[in-house]
Amino acid sequence: MPDDNQTPPTPQSMHEMEKELELLRQKCAFLERVIHGVPANIYVSDLEKGVVWCNKTNEESLGYPLEEIRKMEGMAYMQAILHPDDQQVPGESVDHYQNFSGAEFGGVFRAKHKDEQEYKWYIGWAKAFARNDEGTVKELLCVDVAMSPHMNTEEQLVQALKDNLRLKNKLLIKSLRKREIEILSLICKGYSTKSIAKKLFISENTVSTHRRNIQQKLGTANVAELVNLASEAGLG
Incomplete structure (x- = not known):
């Protein structure tokens, strides 16, 4: 029920309201122009539903209109655009926000346009965009930039x-124990398992166990990869 004592708006106040409304329209139009014109794929991804919004650049660079992306739901859209060897990237991002409290999370991956066969390299970053009532991350704001071959x-x-x-490898090295770093340094210098055991006064079986643990922690498949990673991290 309207308030009989309420003062009706004057022509001047109506004029001021219309001016403010027009300024808001202009501001929204400008921001929309920026969002859809920026040379990067910007999108919002729900951790359960998948991508729920994206800018025009994302649609044009990958060939999927937002309406079609929403219908795919979950990881179906990502599976369609990502290189077979990079399918784990979205899952790693989701796992990061479901299990850790860190802020930004980034990665490098390959993706292709819907109507093309060639994949392009992208570097992307994501951060928490919305949370549920329990404070758990619900949506991510993601920005992916194509690493174009025309870059100057x-x-x-x-x-x-x-x-x-190099920084990533240094962090991996820091995850090793003091004895493991000591053994890794000797491996990088060309010492054999037998020589390491003799130098450190431990058994060869102990050295072999340490070597297996080191490779497991660093994610390397052989000695060459192990030495290369350690060298890039500044060890050896």
């Missing part, structure tokens, strides 16, 4: 990736 800073890009890999 290829040398800087290569160096940046090397630096990033």
